Amino acid sequence: MTVFDDSSLENRDALASADPIFRRLAEAGARVRRETSEALEPIAALRDLPQPRAVIAAGSEARFIRGMLEPVCPVPFVAWPSHGLPGWVGALDLVVVMASDHATPGLIATVHEAVRRGAQLIIACPKASLIAEHAGSRSTTLLPTATADPLAAAIVTLAGLNEMQLGPEVRPDLVADAMDLVAEECSPFADVAENPAKDLAMGLADAHPLVWGGSVLAARASRRLAEALRAASGRAALAADADELLPLLETAGPRDPFADPFEDGISVDRRPALLLLDDGNNDGLIRTDHSRLRAAAERNDVRVCTIAHDTGSDVERYASLLQTGMFAAVYLAVGLGRSLER
Numbered sequence: 001m002t003v004f005d006d007s008s009l010e011n012r013d014a015l016a017s018a019d020p021i022f023r024r025l026a027e028a029g030a031r032v033r034r035e036t037s038e039a040l041e042p043i044a045a046l047r048d049l050p051q052p053r054a055v056i057a058a059g060s061e062a063r064f065i066r067g068m069l070e071p072v073c074p075v076p077f078v079a080w081p082s083h084g085l086p087g088w089v090g091a092l093d094l095v096v097v098m099a100s101d102h103a104t105p106g107l108i109a110t111v112h113e114a115v116r117r118g119a120q121l122i123i124a125c126p127k128a129s130l131i132a133e134h135a136g137s138r139s140t141t142l143l144p145t146a147t148a149d150p151l152a153a154a155i156v157t158l159a160g161l162n163e164m165q166l167g168p169e170v171r172p173d174l175v176a177d178a179m180d181l182v183a184e185e186c187s188p189f190a191d192v193a194e195n196p197a198k199d200l201a202m203g204l205a206d207a208h209p210l211v212w213g214g215s216v217l218a219a220r221a222s223r224r225l226a227e228a229l230r231a232a233s234g235r236a237a238l239a240a241d242a243d244e245l246l247p248l249l250e251t252a253g254p255r256d257p258f259a260d261p262f263e264d265g266i267s268v269d270r271r272p273a274l275l276l277l278d279d280g281n282n283d284g285l286i287r288t289d290h291s292r293l294r295a296a297a298e299r300n301d302v303r304v305c306t307i308a309h310d311t312g313s314d315v316e317r318y319a320s321l322l323q324t325g326m327f328a329a330v331y332l333a334v335g336l337g338r339s340l341e342r
Helices: 006-010 012-016 019-026 028-038 040-048 062-069 105-117 130-135 150-163 172-185 196-203 216-233 242-250 284-299 314-336
Strands: 055-059 077-079 094-098 120-125 140-144 207-213 271-278 303-308
Touching: 006 012, 006 196, 006 314, 012 019, 019 028, 019 314, 028 040, 028 150, 028 172, 040 140, 040 150, 055 062, 055 105, 062 077, 062 094, 062 150, 062 216, 062 314, 094 105, 094 150, 105 120, 105 130, 120 130, 120 150, 130 140, 140 150, 150 172, 150 314, 172 314, 196 303, 196 314, 207 216, 207 242, 216 271, 216 314, 242 271, 242 284, 271 284, 284 303, 303 314
Parallel strands: 055 077, 055 094, 094 120, 120 140, 207 271, 271 303
Antiparallel strands: none
């Protein structure tokens, strides 16, 4: 059984082992600024495009784009998970593709099909890439990317869609500022008592995390975070809706205060912990689910941890929730003595 060493969160040598990952997280705001500055001209050109009949998004972060557009988009929106395109897509439609980090053969096939059918195409990808070659057409707007950061590219894409009046207003500069603030608060040089990510890692040190986000974007962040926690700890971490998590909380049962994890084994040590992602959404149903989960956790002596960011735009809150959680996942790996891919 691997024991979490909380002293490693203040140990410079232990933290140095994850320095490349910490640096990449700390530079998230800078990547948003860089991608935005290099895409200013093509974004401005999107103002003159006609409103499409429908929007189809594909590639990395397509579900994030869907979460942002669906509540406000004046035309039908589809996040397409497969290669190719729906049969009805044609010259009246807009295809949005994000391939800033990599382009699978299926995604290249999607771009090729969009060009073949004469659809409007907005693609975020490196200028010098195979998928950019397939995207070339008079109906294509290329948003050049250089940092291989899918979220930064998605934020730039959202800014472009806002220019077409298809999505909400997005201020990449403010999103970058929010990311910088998280990086400062969660810095390896910040003491455990003042660092929300280190505190969260300690709260999840001996647990199987159950992650919940009530709003569409918080739920998307919860799934991304569960993936990161699984990679960091090598343990099960589940992100799900309240109705799916409640039975797991109810079957946990009260903690045995006399149990010794070193004598009784791993089953005693690995209880669930409830991780709530709160983006300040005050919808009645979301608040009700939040209360139900907390009450079930309290009844069954399940630890509750919270990441809360309730100021700024939807994108700012989403980015802040996700980045805080990603820092926590790295600290969890450091405390467990595990290495993460860079």
